[in-house]
Amino acid sequence: MKYIEVTIHTEPNNIDPLTCVLMDMGIAGFVVSDPGDVDELLNKEHEYDWDYVSEDVLRLREEKAGVTFYLDDDEEGRGLLDRLKAMAACGKAGGAGEMEGDWGLPRDASFELIFRGADDSEWKDNWKAYFKPARISDRIVVKPTWEAYEKKGDELVIEIDPGMAFGTGTHPTTSLCVKLLEKYIESPDDVVLDVGCGSGILSIASALLGVKKTVGVEIDPVAVDVARENVERNGLADRVEVLQGDLTKGLDLKADIVAANLMADLVMMLSADVAKHLRGRSIYISSGILIEKQEQVVRAIRDCGFRILEILEEGEWCAVAAAL
Numbered sequence: 001m002k003y004i005e006v007t008i009h010t011e012p013n014n015i016d017p018l019t020c021v022l023m024d025m026g027i028a029g030f031v032v033s034d035p036g037d038v039d040e041l042l043n044k045e046h047e048y049d050w051d052y053v054s055e056d057v058l059r060l061r062e063e064k065a066g067v068t069f070y071l072d073d074d075e076e077g078r079g080l081l082d083r084l085k086a087m088a089a090c091g092k093a094g095g096a097g098e099m100e101g102d103w104g105l106p107r108d109a110s111f112e113l114i115f116r117g118a119d120d121s122e123w124k125d126n127w128k129a130y131f132k133p134a135r136i137s138d139r140i141v142v143k144p145t146w147e148a149y150e151k152k153g154d155e156l157v158i159e160i161d162p163g164m165a166f167g168t169g170t171h172p173t174t175s176l177c178v179k180l181l182e183k184y185i186e187s188p189d190d191v192v193l194d195v196g197c198g199s200g201i202l203s204i205a206s207a208l209l210g211v212k213k214t215v216g217v218e219i220d221p222v223a224v225d226v227a228r229e230n231v232e233r234n235g236l237a238d239r240v241e242v243l244q245g246d247l248t249k250g251l252d253l254k255a256d257i258v259a260a261n262l263m264a265d266l267v268m269m270l271s272a273d274v275a276k277h278l279r280g281r282s283i284y285i286s287s288g289i290l291i292e293k294q295e296q297v298v299r300a301i302r303d304c305g306f307r308i309l310e311i312l313e314e315g316e317w318c319a320v321a322a323a324l
Contacts, residue, residue, distance in 0.1 A: 002073035002119055004081055008088070009066035009112040012036055017105050018067060021087070025080060030069035066112075073117065081115060088113040131162075134170045137178045140205050142169035145233065156208040159233050162199040162226065169201040176312045176319035177261045177287040178205050184257060184283045184309075184321060185209045193217065193255035193277060195247050195262070195270065200227030200240070202259050207239045215253055216242040248273050256280040264293035267320075268300035275304050278324055283309075287319035294318050 010018055012034050022030060071077035088111040133143035135155075143149040145161045162168050169175070178201075185192070185206065192206040197216030206214040216231075218224050227242045245251050247270055258274045260267055267286040274284050284306055289297050291313060298308055298320060306322035 002117065004071040004073050004077055004115055005068070005118040006071060006081065006084065006113065006115045007066055007068045008084070009064045009114070010109065012065040014106060014109045014111075015065060015067065017109070018111075021105060022067065022069065025083065027069055027071070027080070030067050032067050033063050034065050035063055036065075064112075070118065084113060087111065131168050131170070136169055136175035137182050139182060140178050140208070142201065144168070156205075158201060158204050158208065160199060160201060160204075160230050161233070168199070172314040172317045173261050173287045173289075173319070174201055176314055176317065177202055177259055177285055179312060180285045180287075180310075180319055180321045181206055181257070181259060182209060184281075184285065185211055186281070188212045190256040190281065191215070191254070191279075193253055193258045195258060195260040195274070196266070197227050197242060198223055198261075200230040200242060202261060203227065203240045203242065204231060204234050204236060206257075206259070207236045208234075212239055214240045215255070216240065217245050217247060217251060217253070218242065219244070219246055247277065251277070253277050254279040257283040257285065259285045259287075261287040264289045264297050267297055271301050271304040271306070275306070275324060282324035284322045284324075285319065286322075287317070289318050289320065291316055291318050294320075 008018065015032055015034060019030065019032065071080055087105075128144065128146060131144045133141060133147055133149040135141045139154060139156050141149065141151075141155050141157045143157055143159055145159055149157065151157050158169065160169060181192070181202065188210050190211050192203070192211050192214040194200075194203040194206065194214060194216040197203050197218045200216055203214045203216035216227055218227060221244055224242055224244045231237055231240045231242060243251070254277055256279060258278060260270060260274065262270070267289060271284070271286075278284065284301070286297070286301070294311065298311070301320060301322050302308065306324055309321040309323055311321075312319045
């Protein structure tokens with residue numbers, strides 16, 4: 001489809017009234033860029049304890065404040081663009097009365113309007129170029145649905161389409177979890193509980209490693225749908241169940257192995273609940289932990305009655321295997 005990409009730069013204090021004007025015009029979906037938001041989030045030390053801040057986020061502090069949105073490249077969309085051009089021209093010409101009266105914007109508002117033609121093919125599938133088949137453990141290979149791959153030897157191949165869910169399987173946090181699952185799954189009768197299963201990679205890997213029953217639990221309904229599709233895609237619907245839910249709220253599940261590829265703070269918060277859902281061999285595998293948080297997470301896991309079996313590290317990330 002063809003679109004018109006529109007960006008309106010203005011002073012930060014004019015963003016709220018500008019978005020109100022856009023919504024009145026029927027433009028409901030937009031991205032707001034306000035460099036001040038980044039500083040505000042980073043400075044709220046008592047509300048947030050960030051594990052990691054991407055360089056891309058920090059670079060937002062250097063951007064101009066403004067709003068970006070897309071109009072259909074048709075008669076209606078071009079009409080809206082003409083109205084927006086008139087609004088911006090009023091600001092440049094200093095037409096304070098007209099700005100306030102016709103648009104409901106502050107008298108001192110000024111705008112810089114930039115627009116260009118765009119096609120959804122420019123962005124919707126670009127990320128796929130970076131997702132290639134990858135071996136993530138001794139035996140497990142993850143391949144996207146759109147890539148050909150010839151299995152070698154005793155490899156176990158997971159075919160995945162992450163869709164709108166988090167998880168292509170190639171991130172160190174996932175590969176560390178899979179390596180630990182390879183080591184600690186001992187019997188087909190082991191039951192594996194995958195907490196925060198995302199696109200379903202750990203659940204699928206557990207089944208391919210021989211487990212007869214795996215349950216993936218995920219809060220996000222979109223991720224639940226994606227995970228179920230990936231389970232079906234790999235022919236494992238009879239051995240992998242994906243549930244929408246929260247481990248801390250009423251799930252009555254017992255497993256020999258719990259895998260939680262989350263974040264350090266969530267791992268610490270959930271560890272006590274994980275203990276309640278373990279039986280038999282009682283193995284707890286956690287990942288998504290920055291090495292700088294390792295001691296803090298290990299201490300929290302031990303406080304919940306676990307003993308640490310081993311810690312794997314890759315780059316700036318680590319994963320912990322523990323047992324009750």
